[in-house]
Amino acid sequence: MLTIATGNKAVAAAVKELSPDVIAAYPITPQTEIVEQIAEYVTSKELDSRYIPVESEHSAMAACIGASITGARTFTATSSHGLLYMHEMVNWAAGARLPIVMANVNRALGPGWNVWAEHTDAFQERDTGWLQVYVSTVQEAYDTTLMAFRIAEHADVLLPVMVNLDGFLLSHSMQSLDTLKPGDFVPPLHLPHAIDVANPAGYGTLTGPEEHFKFRWEIEQSMRRSRKVIAETEKDFADRFGRSYSVAEEYRFEDADVAVIAMGTLGKEAEVAVDLLRNEGVKAGSLRVRWLRPFPDLDLAGRDIVVIDRDYSFGSGGIIAHSLMARSRIEPYSVIAGLGGQEVTYDDIAGFVRDRRPGSELWFGVSGNV
Amino acid sequence: MTEIPKEEYVLKCTSACAGCPSSLILRYVLKAAGPDTVLVVPACCTSVIQGIYPNTALNVPVYNVAFASAAACASGMTEAFQKAGKKTNVIVYAGDGGTVDIGIQALSGAFERETDFLYICYDNEAYGNTGMQRSGSTPIGARTTTTPGGKTHAKKDLDAIVDAHNPSYLATACASYPLDLFKKVQKALSLRGSKFIHVLAPCPPGWRFSSEMTVEMGKLAVKSGLWILYEREFGKVTINGPSKAAMIKPVPLEDYLSGQGRFKGIDQKAIDALKSQSELRAKHLQKEADGIC
Ligand SMILES: Cc1ncc(C[n+]2csc(CCOP(=O)(O)OP(=O)(O)O)c2C)c(N)n1
Ligand code: SF4
Ligand SMILES: [Mg+2]
Numbered sequence: 260m261l262t263i264a265t266g267n268k269a270v271a272a273a274v275k276e277l278s279p280d281v282i283a284a285y286p287i288t289p290q291t292e293i294v295e296q297i298a299e300y301v302t303s304k305e306l307d308s309r310y311i312p313v314e315s316e317h318s319a320m321a322a323c324i325g326a327s328i329t330g331a332r333t334f335t336a337t338s339s340h341g342l343l344y345m346h347e348m349v350n351w352a353a354g355a356r357l358p359i360v361m362a363n364v365n366r367a368l369g370p371g372w373n374v375w376a377e378h379t380d381a382f383q384e385r386d387t388g389w390l391q392v393y394v395s396t397v398q399e400a401y402d403t404t405l406m407a408f409r410i411a412e413h414a415d416v417l418l419p420v421m422v423n424l425d426g427f428l429l430s431h432s433m434q435s436l437d438t439l440k441p442g443d444f445v446p447p448l449h450l451p452h453a454i455d456v457a458n459p460a461g462y463g464t465l466t467g468p469e470e471h472f473k474f475r476w477e478i479e480q481s482m483r484r485s486r487k488v489i490a491e492t493e494k495d496f497a498d499r500f501g502r503s504y505s506v507a508e509e510y511r512f513e514d515a516d517v518a519v520i521a522m523g524t525l526g527k528e529a530e531v532a533v534d535l536l537r538n539e540g541v542k543a544g545s546l547r548v549r550w551l552r553p554f555p556d557l558d559l560a561g562r563d564i565v566v567i568d569r570d571y572s573f574g575s576g577g578i579i580a581h582s583l584m585a586r587s588r589i590e591p592y593s594v595i596a597g598l599g600g601q602e603v604t605y606d607d608i609a610g611f612v613r614d615r616r617p618g619s620e621l622w623f624g625v626s627g628n629v
Numbered sequence: 630m631t632e633i634p635k636e637e638y639v640l641k642c643t644s645a646c647a648g649c650p651s652s653l654i655l656r657y658v659l660k661a662a663g664p665d666t667v668l669v670v671p672a673c674c675t676s677v678i679q680g681i682y683p684n685t686a687l688n689v690p691v692y693n694v695a696f697a698s699a700a701a702c703a704s705g706m707t708e709a710f711q712k713a714g715k716k717t718n719v720i721v722y723a724g725d726g727g728t729v730d731i732g733i734q735a736l737s738g739a740f741e742r743e744t745d746f747l748y749i750c751y752d753n754e755a756y757g758n759t760g761m762q763r764s765g766s767t768p769i770g771a772r773t774t775t776t777p778g779g780k781t782h783a784k785k786d787l788d789a790i791v792d793a794h795n796p797s798y799l800a801t802a803c804a805s806y807p808l809d810l811f812k813k814v815q816k817a818l819s820l821r822g823s824k825f826i827h828v829l830a831p832c833p834p835g836w837r838f839s840s841e842m843t844v845e846m847g848k849l850a851v852k853s854g855l856w857i858l859y860e861r862e863f864g865k866v867t868i869n870g871p872s873k874a875a876m877i878k879p880v881p882l883e884d885y886l887s888g889q890g891r892f893k894g895i896d897q898k899a900i901d902a903l904k905s906q907s908e909l910r911a912k913h914l915q916k917e918a919d920g921i922c
């Protein structure tokens with residue numbers, strides 16, 4: 260059904276279609292609309308979920324963990340400080356192999372208080388064992404939330420998935436949305452290690468180095484297997500519903516001499532910059548990385564690369580730039596832009612391409628090339 | 630007659646809503662505390678009210694901290710000031726959510742350690758900063774954006790929780806009675822140890838009444854007996870004037886409820902629950918005040 264919605268409402272609408280057994284969440288700007296919409300659905304009985312209005316995000320994730328280990332489908336949503344406040348439990352959810360789905364509305368971290376878009380919040384959770392995907396439109400937020408449940412709950416994965424959308428730029432943007440009936444696209448959840456009183460077991464019992472190490476390796480193996488599950492899921496989604504997605508969305512990339520790589524709404528903005536540059540005769544293209552974990556293997560050889568990071572690892576560098584340097588062995592022009600909601604337009608992005616200096620780093624609007 | 634100082638520490642450039650109780654309460658808190666004061670403020674409406682960097686609408690140092698951390702941060706600050714031989718007042722100024730929900734662990738720890746500070750919770754009975762979701766302090770029957778059908782659980786008894794820590798001073802107050810609030814802050818700051826003041830903050834957008842009615846709404850809360858003004862010092866309870874009067878001759882609770890959009894459509898069961906809770910609280914406090922418990 261064609262309607263219009265915000266990014267937040269699209270996430271809530273997708274969650275409604277998949278009817279999680281338990282939802283526990285806590286408000287925080289700019290995610291609150293998701294929690295509110297879900298509360299509305301539950302009150303009006305459009306959604307038959309147990310909704311727990313917890314007292315903090317640590318408890319939100321803990322409640323999801325407690326529900327999930329019984330084999331229940333679970334969902335939560337948060338942002339920024341909320342995500343960081345639940346950090347201990349975020350780690351726990353992955354370690355316990357629980358297919359929880361969480362929407363995270365990307366927002367900067369304090370101090371000082373800032374409610375605008377930045378990716379540093381989710382990037383700080385990138386080593387926890389969660390799969391992470393970043394979306395750029397309202398439709399993509401909806402479709403990806405549906406896919407996230409199937410990927411998380413797949414027997415070859417059984418890891419939690421975080422769906423990221425840019426604060427305000429997407430969470431509060433009104434765009435068209437085509438909702439759908441997922442049918443059996445997401446099969447019922449079967450958690451093989453669900454608590455079963457007929458078969459008592461200790462969960463999270465004291466574990467020695469050898470077993471601990473093995474469990475970590477199993478997480479990594481599932482992460483690796485998830486690449487195939489993601490590809491299959493995206494393909495099946497396209498076959499059934501006609502909208503296709505991939506780990507990294509190419510735009511006029513094939514023959515490009517220079518490519519912009521970015522995530523989320525900035526990745527979409529880059530496509531406009533590409534058109535602008537093409538009109539000027541610059542053979543530009545772009546790649547919008549959707550999946551941060553597992554990080555994609557990209558073939559970037561033979562062209563200049565401009566990476567835009569809406570994040571930073573202090574003392575190291577832009578996190579996407581550094582991941583690409585390590586995995587794809589490139590020397591990009593690393594642009595740090597959009598922190599704390601700084602406005603970055605397609606004109607700005609075209610400027611990064613024109614003025615690119617591969618091997619150096621630019622803090623847009625703050626410093627020159629360093 | 631108590632003289633309220635003319636000095637203003639809440640300047641005329643806050644970004645509070647019209648009729649905001651939080652800035653009104655803070656005005657009198659700071660008048661009572663004076664300039665040798667640091668406020669510790671977790672995420673709440675007061676984070677917004679201060680305005681946007683590099684400006685600030687408050688004329689004392691304000692340390693803004695993460696939502697769950699105010700009382701713990703204030704513990705560190707208090708110890709550091711004392712170690713340096715300073716007598717600076719450390720006051721936590723926190724909302725109800727930052728107190729009864731996410732901040733309660735830090736609050737409990739600080740009071741158990743008898744941290745020498747004053748903790749003020751201004752209670753607008755919901756999460757104002759994020760647009761009025763329910764908190765543990767939202768009363769039964771009230772509609773918020775996460776309880777669109779009206780809250781089904783009772784308001785947490787915060788005072789009983791704090792009292793269980795044996796604070797040196799515990800009081801309730803209300804934005805509509807500034808002199809009473811002023812005196813309580815002064816008294817609290819004259820004592821050593823952990824002090825706590827719980828202030829009712831009728832919030833026009835959150836409770837859905839018009840912004841010139843803030844003071845009136847707080848008065849109705851007290852006069853109906855739903856909010857009781859009292860203080861507890863060295864274990865002795867004193868019920869304050871307006872609440873004494875309300876215990877003898879309360880105004881109907883319905884007068885308070887009907888003036889607020891958040892209680893629209895409240896069912897009789899919730900009204901009865903509100904009534905019986907406040908009657909029970911009044912009875913307990915009365916007994917304590919009479920020294921018979
Ligand atoms: C860890 C964390 N979770 C959520 C938030 C979002 N948040 C900021 S203030 C607030 C509600 C504050 O409510 P309350 O303490 O009652 O103060 P009020 O806003 O009503 O003054 C919330 C949910 C946050 N800043 N940090
Ligand atoms: S929501 Fe209520 S407490 Fe918050 S600033 Fe507005 S009037 Fe004040
Ligand atoms: Mg509040």
